[in-house]
Amino acid sequence: MDHSRSLVAPTADPPLERALRDKLARRNDDSGSLGELEPLALRIGLMQGSLKPRFHEPQLLIFAADHGLAVDGLHGALRYTTDELVRRLLAGRLPLAVFARAGDLALTVVDCGVADTLPAHERLLARKIAHGTRNPRVAAAMSVPQAHAAMRAGMEIGDQLRGNLTVCAGLGVGSQESAALLLSRITELPLRALLETGPLMSPEELAHQLAVSQAALARHREVAEPVELLAALGGFEVAVMVGVMLMAASKRQLLMIDGLAACAALAMATRIAPPVLDYCVFSRSREHRGLDLVHKHFRAAVLPDLGLDGLDGTGAVLGWPLVRSAAALLTEVAEGEEAGPTRPGPFDDGDEGFPSTLGY
Numbered sequence: 001m002d003h004s005r006s007l008v009a010p011t012a013d014p015p016l017e018r019a020l021r022d023k024l025a026r027r028n029d030d031s032g033s034l035g036e037l038e039p040l041a042l043r044i045g046l047m048q049g050s051l052k053p054r055f056h057e058p059q060l061l062i063f064a065a066d067h068g069l070a071v072d073g074l075h076g077a078l079r080y081t082t083d084e085l086v087r088r089l090l091a092g093r094l095p096l097a098v099f100a101r102a103g104d105l106a107l108t109v110v111d112c113g114v115a116d117t118l119p120a121h122e123r124l125l126a127r128k129i130a131h132g133t134r135n136p137r138v139a140a141a142m143s144v145p146q147a148h149a150a151m152r153a154g155m156e157i158g159d160q161l162r163g164n165l166t167v168c169a170g171l172g173v174g175s176q177e178s179a180a181l182l183l184s185r186i187t188e189l190p191l192r193a194l195l196e197t198g199p200l201m202s203p204e205e206l207a208h209q210l211a212v213s214q215a216a217l218a219r220h221r222e223v224a225e226p227v228e229l230l231a232a233l234g235g236f237e238v239a240v241m242v243g244v245m246l247m248a249a250s251k252r253q254l255l256m257i258d259g260l261a262a263c264a265a266l267a268m269a270t271r272i273a274p275p276v277l278d279y280c281v282f283s284r285s286r287e288h289r290g291l292d293l294v295h296k297h298f299r300a301a302v303l304p305d306l307g308l309d310g311l312d313g314t315g316a317v318l319g320w321p322l323v324r325s326a327a328a329l330l331t332e333v334a335e336g337e338e339a340g341p342t343r344p345g346p347f348d349d350g351d352e353g354f355p356s357t358l359g360y
Contacts, residue, residue: 154243170261
């Protein structure tokens with residue numbers, strides 16, 4: 001783990017930050033302030049280590065898995081089984097797929113642990129660790145070797161990503177509740193708030209989810225080591241996302257984090273390599289009171305809330321044009337304007353010195 005941690009570099013770069021701020025200030029001389037686009041542009045420039053950040057081949061990765069918690073009736077508000085949702089998404093029959101096409105985001109569904117066997121599809125990546133996790137109320141959700149295997153699978157995916165921006169979101173029956181368990185242990189946020197999705201959740205449903213979830217936490221209360229905790233409470237989709245995030249951050253790529261499962265993966269990834277957080281932009285696709293607390297825990301600014309109630313990832317896909325526009329604020333040259341350098345002062349363009357692989 002120490003080797004992995006050392007290869008995710010913080011984005012802090014005072015000379016570059018000063019140059020980026022100066023460049024944004026010059027942009028404001030004629031147009032006035034562009035509000036929250038400016039700090040977003042600053043962060044993107046620091047992530048890429050450049051005064052001219054650019055994105056190419058943006059990816060939307062949906063990580064799908066089933067969860068043993070579902071046998072206790074913890075399945076949230078999903079109206080379809082996990083495999084049905086995956087099939088509908090791959091067939092382009094869900095708004096998330098439509099928005100991804102409109103935004104030129106390459107959609108891939110990663111089968112991390114769907115209970116059923118999914119037919120081959122050009123946009124389906126089979127990385128099934130097992131046919132769903134076990135119920136953490138009665139046993140560890142997965143074995144420690146399975147958790148390691150899932151993280152390695154994620155690192156392999158991250159290493160092979162074609163672009164330099166990835167939307168990460170989870171999908172699956174029980175995914176939200178499993179993520180709430182993991183987040184509660186890692187962040188010490190109250191479990192009740194993480195389970196309470198919104199005003200439409202009935203008191204009876206919340207009470208049931210709280211009783212089952214508290215029993216699961218109690219069973220694994222002695223577990224503290226990060227990967228063991230992931231194995232005890234997490235989902236396969238979260239474990240694979242952890243690996244993707246570690247690898248993407250090591251390559252200085254931007255991660256768009258959407259939903260409770262992605263936040264759980266990020267919480268785990270930052271336990272392994274804290275600078276991963278430097279490479280993240282947050283969005284939301286549904287009302288969820290627990291998400292408000294999680295975003296505050298990360299001290300994260302969130303892309304504008306559109307009042308959505310859809311699959312995780314939808315908010316990020318709709319927010320992608322804002323991210324692209326923030327980068328263009330620094331990169332696109334106005335008519336008659338000098339192109340200017342890519343790096344301030346004596347620094348050269350390029351990514352020399354940035355790691356391309358993680359040892360794990």
